[in-house]
Amino acid sequence: MKFWNSVAAIAWKDILSELRTKEIISSVLVFAVLVLVIFNFAFNLAPDLILQIAPGILWVAFAFSGVLSLNRAFIPEKEENCLEGLMGCPVGREAIYVGKALGSLFFMVLVEAVILPVFALLFNIAVLQSGLITVTLLATIGFVAVGTIFSALAVNTRAREMVLPILFLPVVSPVIIAAVKASAISLNGQSWSDMTIWLAIILAFDIIYLTVPFLVFPYVIEE
Amino acid sequence: MRTRIFIILSAILLLVTIAMEMLLIPSLASAQNKDLIQYSPVFYWHIPVAWVALFAFLCVFIASIAYLWKRTPFWDIVATTSAELGVVFTTFFLLTGSIWAKFAWGTWWAWDARLTSSLVLWIIYIAYFLLRTYISNPEQRARFAAVFGILGFVDVPIVILTLFVSNQMHPGDAAFHLDKPQMIITLVTGVVAFTLLYLGLLFFGIHLREDAYEVSKLKETDGG
Amino acid sequence: MDNAGYIVTAFGVVWIGLFIYLFVLVQREKALRKEIAALKEDMKKA
Numbered sequence: 440m441k442f443w444n445s446v447a448a449i450a451w452k453d454i455l456s457e458l459r460t461k462e463i464i465s466s467v468l469v470f471a472v473l474v475l476v477i478f479n480f481a482f483n484l485a486p487d488l489i490l491q492i493a494p495g496i497l498w499v500a501f502a503f504s505g506v507l508s509l510n511r512a513f514i515p516e517k518e519e520n521c522l523e524g525l526m527g528c529p530v531g532r533e534a535i536y537v538g539k540a541l542g543s544l545f546f547m548v549l550v551e552a553v554i555l556p557v558f559a560l561l562f563n564i565a566v567l568q569s570g571l572i573t574v575t576l577l578a579t580i581g582f583v584a585v586g587t588i589f590s591a592l593a594v595n596t597r598a599r600e601m602v603l604p605i606l607f608l609p610v611v612s613p614v615i616i617a618a619v620k621a622s623a624i625s626l627n628g629q630s631w632s633d634m635t636i637w638l639a640i641i642l643a644f645d646i647i648y649l650t651v652p653f654l655v656f657p658y659v660i661e662e
Numbered sequence: 663m664r665t666r667i668f669i670i671l672s673a674i675l676l677l678v679t680i681a682m683e684m685l686l687i688p689s690l691a692s693a694q695n696k697d698l699i700q701y702s703p704v705f706y707w708h709i710p711v712a713w714v715a716l717f718a719f720l721c722v723f724i725a726s727i728a729y730l731w732k733r734t735p736f737w738d739i740v741a742t743t744s745a746e747l748g749v750v751f752t753t754f755f756l757l758t759g760s761i762w763a764k765f766a767w768g769t770w771w772a773w774d775a776r777l778t779s780s781l782v783l784w785i786i787y788i789a790y791f792l793l794r795t796y797i798s799n800p801e802q803r804a805r806f807a808a809v810f811g812i813l814g815f816v817d818v819p820i821v822i823l824t825l826f827v828s829n830q831m832h833p834g835d836a837a838f839h840l841d842k843p844q845m846i847i848t849l850v851t852g853v854v855a856f857t858l859l860y861l862g863l864l865f866f867g868i869h870l871r872e873d874a875y876e877v878s879k880l881k882e883t884d885g886g
Numbered sequence: 887m888d889n890a891g892y893i894v895t896a897f898g899v900v901w902i903g904l905f906i907y908l909f910v911l912v913q914r915e916k917a918l919r920k921e922i923a924a925l926k927e928d929m930k931k932a
Binding site for chain 2: 889892893895896897899900903904907908911914915918921922925
């Protein structure tokens with residue numbers, strides 16, 4: 440129980456400080472919309488072809504804006520030396536990981552909740568489908584799970600946030616690939632049974648990407 | 663001394679494998695099967711190189727865990743050397759595969775599951791070295807690299823699993839279904855040759871890095 | 887390129903690559919030996 444109390448406290452701390460400043464959310468949202476707009480210029484496709492690349496565009500927007508928001512997970516801690524303070528508290532190191540991951544999950548889901556309707560508007564595609572939403576949620580969990588530990592790693596290097604995409608995107612690519620495939624199936628109106636294999640893959644990765652970082656995170660932030 | 667023996671032995675075996683590939687395999691090809699990958703000599707190098715690369719990354723994984731447990735520089739050195747060898751061998755299997763693809767299918771690359779996951783694997787372990795260059799503190803560098811060595815290993819089972827997925831441009835588990843003894847012998851020789859090569863280069867690399875570590879320690883205590 | 891050309895290229899790439907890598911390793915070893923010799927000189931003087 441104490442574990443979950445600590446986790447909730449850490450996640451709530453992040454959410455609260457962000458709700459006050461709204462720094463991350465505003466810049467990440469604008470960035471995500473920009474990605475969608477740029478893709479429109481980049482491809483300039485006929486409406487029937489849009490459906491083919493729409494899942495890819497969506498997930499590029501999510502992935503890149505996700506990297507931005509993950510960077511913010513640990514940079515303030517590093518700058519204000521909050522991390523040492525956090526480690527001084529009687530919370531387990533693993534609780535810091537889960538709390539941070541939950542906070543990042545909250546922000547990413549918030550961004551996705553705004554981007555999906557914008558996407559629907561800009562590309563004229565119906566997105567409020569249970570299939571797509573399920574895929575998005577599941578894949579975001581895996582994304583954030585592994586992204587949090589890489590963010591903690593990246594922030595402690597000389598290049599800081601610049602190194603996060605290099606470290607993190609290759610490792611998380613299976614989740615993104617599966618998410619794009621599953622999203623394509625959903626947007627094309629195919630049935631859930633076609634999607635199950637991809638959902639199973641995403642779920643398997645979620646489990647791996649939650650377990651391994653959970654075990655290894657204490658080694659990242661030790662003194 | 664031991665490393666030199668390994669390297670020379672493996673070089674000899676590699677030559678033997680080439681001889682076997684060029685002499686034994688083409689004679690097995692007939693009009694029906696000449697397009698099957700296992701009747702091509704390149705197969706008997708591409709596969710061993712790929713397996714040794716994956717084995718090298720397994721060694722990185724194990725050495726990374728060992729480092730986090732024991733915290734001796736030795737395990738960090740093993741991990742780094744093995745990662746370097748893994749990148750080198752992955753480059754080789756990507757290149758030989760690409761050359762063969764151009765010949766057999768007319769294209770240098772395809773974004774199927776196997777090739778994509780292999781390319782991602784290559785990028786992950788290059789990122790391993792990038793990460794190391796971005797950290798100045800040696801202890802932190804070894805620790806972070808070990809964490810990354812554990813996390814990055816997730817792609818290796820994926821690369822292996824894609825062998826068993828059907829409908830890919832890259833041939834699947836043909837290596838497990840060889841029917842002619844000449845093929846099996848050639849493949850096994852190739853695997854032995856490249857494994858010996860890997861071990862020889864691994865010991866050489868570890869030896870070099872251990873000496874470099876001693877030198878850096880001496881320079882520290884000496885005042886430079 | 888015909889059949890033989892591709893095979894030669896594929897083998898050649900690996901051989902040349904291995905030689906380059908071995909060369910790099912040997913260069914590292916030489917640089918290390920030089921450093922050790924220089925250190926030994928310093929220690930003799932001190």
